Amino acid sequence: MMSEITISEINDLFESVYKTYGYDFREYNPDHLKRRLINRMALSQIGSFGELKRRVIAEPVFSSLIFKDLSIQVTEMFRDSSFYEAFRASVIPFIKTYPFVKIWQAGIASGEEVYSIAILLREENLYDKCMIYATDFNQHALEQGMEGVYPESKIKKYIRNYQQAGGKASLSDYIVHDYNRIIINSDLRKNIVWANHNLVTDKVFSEVNIILCRNVMIYFNKELQEKVHALFLESLANGGFLCLGMNESFPASSIMKNYSTFDVRNKIFKKKYRALSHMK
Ligand SMILES: C[S@@+](CC[C@H](N)C(=O)[O-])C[C@H]1O[C@@H](n2cnc3c(N)ncnc32)[C@H](O)[C@@H]1O
Known part of the structure; x- marks a missing residue:
């Protein structure tokens, strides 16, 4: 066939x-x-x-x-635990020096990745000075994310991921068990803005300090990846961080040259300080 x-x-x-x-x-x-x-x-x-x-x-x-x-929606809390460990060890110290932090998580599926970052920020006492923009073009997925309700059957895996990611407390501190579901504490949601945004057709909506776009561009061809990277370059403040999925890389060296490789293994990149006219 x-x-x-x-x-x-x-x-x-x-x-x-x-x-x-x-x-x-x-x-x-x-x-x-x-x-x-x-x-x-x-x-x-x-x-x-x-x-x-x-x-x-x-x-x-x-x-x-x-x-x-x-729109493949496979996701999980603390997916690729080493990424979260690396984020905590190397990106968090920078965030600590910022007065206010804007984070854009693009292609968040049902939101587990968003709550993972929110938990990490909470544990580092940074959550209250952060604003997370959680976007996806799939409205159904976004609504699931907003609800923050997940099947209880997933919790064992999420607890394991959380521990491997260097979680400082217990994942149960951030959720409520309700029959066969788990519900994310409302306290973790207050600084999250959920919005429908299509990476192919929509524009930049804010300057941000950190962008996570993990396991999204693997479904795009090279030209489309280049367009989306141009969008991210425009949105990311100088010195900001771009986090990609573990199997993702830059589609072209002309894009890569705008970043210093901060943590190659965990696909965390830092935007170089340059004047906008040199970006192309
Ligand atoms: C495999 S999930 C990745 C979820 C999460 N980032 C993670 O790594 O666990 C891919 C997500 O990208 C979203 N996506 C695909 N094309 C998109 C587009 N053009 N604009 C915004 N989101 C898109 C899908 O709806 C899906 O939720």
């Missing part, structure tokens, strides 16, 4: 999707798009690509299923 969908069919479909719905997947990695479409065809018992395309364009309810399929 995989070989039956061609790149030009994929391009054609996502051109029509863009024109019909305004959602822009035209520069997503074609292998990712292909895998997700084939999966959807199997789940919805669709026999041909033509039928898939017809349904995507004619049926808004079906199209929203596709959009959901395409």
Whole structure:
């Protein structure tokens, strides 16, 4: 089935999707798009690509299923514990010297990553001078994040991650157990602004000191990664930090040269102090 969908069919479909719905997947990695479409065809018992395309364009309810399929939401609290350890050891000392800190977490899925950073800031007595902008283009995911309610079944893994990440207390200090769910304490939410933001089509909304965009750009092609990096460069204050996913890197040396590699293994980069005219 995989070989039956061609790149030009994929391009054609996502051109029509863009024109019909305004959602822009035209520069997503074609292998990712292909895998997700084939999966959807199997789940919805669709026999041909033509039928898939017809349904995507004619049926808004079906199209929203596709959009959901395409935004992979895998996430967890303190995912890649060594990243959080490194963030605590090397970024936190800088944050301590700032009077006020703005953090943009882009592509946050259901919000576990946002609460992980919030907990870390709380443990370092920095939470009250921080503002976290938590954004994603998937409204459903954002709403889950805002609610901060997660299945109890995940807690064992989250506790393990938290401990491996050098957590200073107990994860239970930050959550309430409620039957088969865990609920994040309201105290951790007060400095978080949740907003729908599409990295492909929306602009910079604020100058920030730290950007986390982890495991999002792996789904984009090189050109789109470059555009999103330009957005981050514009948004990040000089000397600010950019944190990428463990398997991510810069798409071009022209972008990389704006950063000093602060912690290569954990993908933490520091924006160089330069005049804006030298950024290009
Ligand atoms: C795999 S999750 C990563 C979650 C979290 N950052 C982590 O590392 O655990 C990828 C997220 O990126 C979001 N995403 C994908 N394309 C996006 C776009 N164009 N604009 C904003 N968010 C996007 C998806 O909706 C999804 O929630």
